[in-house]
Amino acid sequence: MLQNGYVVWSGASLIDGSPIVLILTGFVLPSSNRRTGRQIQSWILQQEFVPTEAAKKGLDSGTCGDCALKMTNLGTCYVNMLPINNVYRKTYT
Structure with missing residues (x-):
């Protein structure tokens, strides 16, 4: 499936040798x-931490x-962490 x-x-x-992951989404939904429509989305995330946790604790280097x-x-980053958290959670939970 x-x-x-x-x-x-x-x-x-x-950048710093920490574990990161590349996730591609949009294959089904x-x-x-x-503006992006049916394009496959790519996400580069810290592998060991939920993105909002990594950002708050400075673990996102x-x-x-x-x-x-x-x-x-x-603290003025324009990246919305909520969609990134969803991608992380769907991948690792």
Whole structure:
């Protein structure tokens, strides 16, 4: 049976060596974003932490590097963590 999301790569971040994962979604259910439509979505996430937890605790260096907009820095990051949390939870729970 076709799944909506697949882990297509996991390994060490080139930024800090922490474990990260590449997940592709949209194989069954397309994005609700009208601009992207039926395109496959790619997500690069910290493998060991729920994304909001990683962002709040500063454990997101493997994906966000030393970005000045991180929650632990200025806290003005434009990335909406809720969809990312959903992708993480559907993959790891």
